[in-house]
Amino acid sequence: MLYNVLETQAEPNMEYTNPLFTVDSVLFTVKNEQLLVLLTKRAQAPFTGCWGLPGGFIDVQQDTNTDATASRKLEAKAGLKPAYLEQLQVISGPDRDPRGFSVTLAYFALVAYQNVSPQISSVESASWIAVNDLEKINLAFDHLEIIQIAKQRLQQKTLYSMTPVFCLPTQFTIGQLKSVIETIIEKPIQRKSLMRRIEASDIFDLSEKKIPSGGRMAQLYTLKPGADLVNFERNLNA
Amino acid sequence: MLYNVLETQAEPNMEYTNPLFTVDSVLFTVKNEQLLVLLTKRAQAPFTGCWGLPGGFIDVQQDTNTDATASRKLEAKAGLKPAYLEQLQVISGPDRDPRGFSVTLAYFALVAYQNVSPQISSVESASWIAVNDLEKINLAFDHLEIIQIAKQRLQQKTLYSMTPVFCLPTQFTIGQLKSVIETIIEKPIQRKSLMRRIEASDIFDLSEKKIPSGGRMAQLYTLKPGADLVNFERNLNA
DNA sequence: AGAATAGTGTCTTTCAGACACTATATG
DNA sequence: CATATAGTGTCTGAAAGACACTATTCT
Numbered sequence: 001m002l003y004n005v006l007e008t009q010a011e012p013n014m015e016y017t018n019p020l021f022t023v024d025s026v027l028f029t030v031k032n033e034q035l036l037v038l039l040t041k042r043a044q045a046p047f048t049g050c051w052g053l054p055g056g057f058i059d060v061q062q063d064t065n066t067d068a069t070a071s072r073k074l075e076a077k078a079g080l081k082p083a084y085l086e087q088l089q090v091i092s093g094p095d096r097d098p099r100g101f102s103v104t105l106a107y108f109a110l111v112a113y114q115n116v117s118p119q120i121s122s123v124e125s126a127s128w129i130a131v132n133d134l135e136k137i138n139l140a141f142d143h144l145e146i147i148q149i150a151k152q153r154l155q156q157k158t159l160y161s162m163t164p165v166f167c168l169p170t171q172f173t174i175g176q177l178k179s180v181i182e183t184i185i186e187k188p189i190q191r192k193s194l195m196r197r198i199e200a201s202d203i204f205d206l207s208e209k210k211i212p213s214g215g216r217m218a219q220l221y222t223l224k225p226g227a228d229l230v231n232f233e234r235n236l237n238a
Numbered sequence: 239m240l241y242n243v244l245e246t247q248a249e250p251n252m253e254y255t256n257p258l259f260t261v262d263s264v265l266f267t268v269k270n271e272q273l274l275v276l277l278t279k280r281a282q283a284p285f286t287g288c289w290g291l292p293g294g295f296i297d298v299q300q301d302t303n304t305d306a307t308a309s310r311k312l313e314a315k316a317g318l319k320p321a322y323l324e325q326l327q328v329i330s331g332p333d334r335d336p337r338g339f340s341v342t343l344a345y346f347a348l349v350a351y352q353n354v355s356p357q358i359s360s361v362e363s364a365s366w367i368a369v370n371d372l373e374k375i376n377l378a379f380d381h382l383e384i385i386q387i388a389k390q391r392l393q394q395k396t397l398y399s400m401t402p403v404f405c406l407p408t409q410f411t412i413g414q415l416k417s418v419i420e421t422i423i424e425k426p427i428q429r430k431s432l433m434r435r436i437e438a439s440d441i442f443d444l445s446e447k448k449i450p451s452g453g454r455m456a457q458l459y460t461l462k463p464g465a466d467l468v469n470f471e472r473n474l475n476a
Numbered sequence: 477a478g479a480a481t482a483g484t485g486t487c488t489t490t491c492a493g494a495c496a497c498t499a500t501a502t503g
Numbered sequence: 504c505a506t507a508t509a510g511t512g513t514c515t516g517a518a519a520g521a522c523a524c525t526a527t528t529c530t
Contacts, residue, residue: 018256018259019259019296019298021256021257021259021341058257058330058339058341060257060332060338060339064331064332065329065330065331066328066330066341087327087328089325090304090325090328090343091303092296092303092304093302093303094298094302100298101296101298103259103296103304103343105328105341105343173509174509174510175508175509189493190492190493190494190495191509191510192492192493192494192495192510192511192512193491193492193493195510195511196491196492197492200491210509212501212502213501213507213508213509214501214502214506214507214508215499215500215501215502215506215507215508215509216499216500216501216502216507216508216509216510217500217501217508217509218508218509218510219509219510232491233472233473233476233490233491234471234472234473234490234491234492234518235471235472235492236492236493237492237493238471411482412482412483413481413482427520428519428520428521428522429482429483430483430484430485430519430520430521430522431518431519431520433483433484434518434519435518435519438518448482450528450529451480451481451482451528452479452480452481452528452529453479453480453481453482453526453527453528453529454480454481454482454483454526454527454528454529455481455482455527455528456481456482456483457482457483470518471517471518472490472491472517472518472519473519474519474520475519475520477530478529478530479528479529479530480527480528480529480530481526481527481528481529482525482526482527482528483524483525483526483527484523484524484525484526485522485523485524485525486521486522486523486524487520487521487522487523488519488520488521488522489518489519489520489521490517490518490519490520491516491517491518491519492515492516492517492518493514493515493516493517494513494514494515494516495512495513495514495515496511496512496513496514497510497511497512497513498509498510498511498512499508499509499510499511500507500508500509500510501506501507501508501509502505502506502507502508503504503505503506503507
């Protein structure tokens with residue numbers, strides 16, 4: 001006993017115990033006026049059999065940074081590349097993983113449902129779940145909390161940017177964009193306000209095509225190649 | 239050779255090499271119309287003798303999360319507690335640290351210069367450097383880049399919140415706040431606009447006191463106890 | 477008095493909200 | 504034709520910008 005105490009004190013430069021470090025992604029899409037999140041069924045302990053966020057460990061041989069880790073894990077677990085990916089935040093603590101102190105870098109990502117529907121349905125262990133139905137699901141770790149934080153960030157960004165276009169195919173109509181935005185922020189917006197922002201942002205091209213919509217034909221738009229998203233100086237609605 | 243290849247393939251569940259994980263802070267303050275950042279002189283390799291951001295490893299025995307790590311390191315290296323602390327972002331890659339793949343969680347923090355000036359000057363190895371003079375300094379790792387990212391975030395937040403109050407003592411005047419804001423965003427603002435926001439945010443109390451200012455006495459304000467910062471729905475200036 | 481800073485009154489500008497109106501598709 | 508959705512015209516409203524004006528303090 002005494003011996004151990006002395007030995008510890010004699011090593012002030014000891015290596016700190018390195019905590020577990022993982023990268024997890026909250027990948028959203030929108031389908032039928034519902035915000036969906038991608039969950040995977042956990043094959044290993046802890047929380048075997050529970051649903052959780054797709055993620056895993058950095059592969060220092062392969063990954064050039066944590067963005068690459070997030071992408072690689074989404075590719076491996078659900079066979080898809082997100083259209084949008086950004087860091088959300090780090091969550092850490094001694095009690096969130098039974099194996100010990102853990103640090104998780106959470107990403108927040110978007111894809112168009114149309115682009116990934118076939119891949120997901122072919123993967124047994126991955127599934128889209130409506131964010132508003134998550135109480136019914138038994139989620140691993142603090143993943144429910146992380147999803148709520150990601151949802152809030154998505155809602156916030158939707159008020160001052162065109163981020164939700166990444167939930168749509170490359171060609172889309174104003175009506176579709178309006179619907180996706182309304183699903184995300186859970187409030188109606190004015191079509192006129194959206195049109196003004198599309199015009200002002202100058203990041204969209206008119207396609208030559210129009211598509212049927214139940215009424216008058218709708219103009220198709222695309223994001224200009226290489227265009228960066230713009231942040232507006234005012235929020236919508238809120 | 240062949241044996242090694244087979245062995246690798248036979249261990250799909252092998253432990254990944256855990257990268258180095260550190261927590262660094264970009265602590266800003268404002269003094270004499272200059273934005274300053276706290277740097278520490280590195281005692282150990284790599285980059286011995288260079289200036290760098292105060293930070294270090296998580297202590298899984300002591301820290302309840304990475305926020306605690308950031309605070310503890312600021313306390314240890316400069317003897318101070320920041321008035322404001324939030325996550326900035328994770329920077330990672332195989333080449334940013336000569337020791338190998340590294341992951342750094344950067345924090346962004348604020349203090350009032352008046353509150354910490356004595357501590358810093360008593361610490362040999364810590365010093366405030368003007369952010370606009372950093373080219374002259376030999377900075378460790380990619381710390382220059384991290385400081386620039388933190389500065390941008392601070393500028394952005396200043397446009398839609400009262401975050402800069404954390405660069406001031408608990409009692410402060412509108413004139414002081416205006417000056418700090420202008421230093422941060424490097425642009426003049428309208429005193430009237432600031433007054434309107436102070437009124438609208440409803441997070442400040444008038445003190446009973448006024449202080450001299452070179453002209454008419456200036457009203458002292460304080461942040462209401464327990465008040466959360468408000469995000470305005472429009473940006474200033476920009 | 478004159479200079480300096482604090483604080484107010486008020487007009488302009490910008491952009492979102494509201495909503496009526498026109499346009500064009502379908503059955 | 505009616506209905507549904509696309510898209511426009513234009514008025515209102517909220518909050519920032521501009522800036523002149525008053526108020527107070529010091530020398």
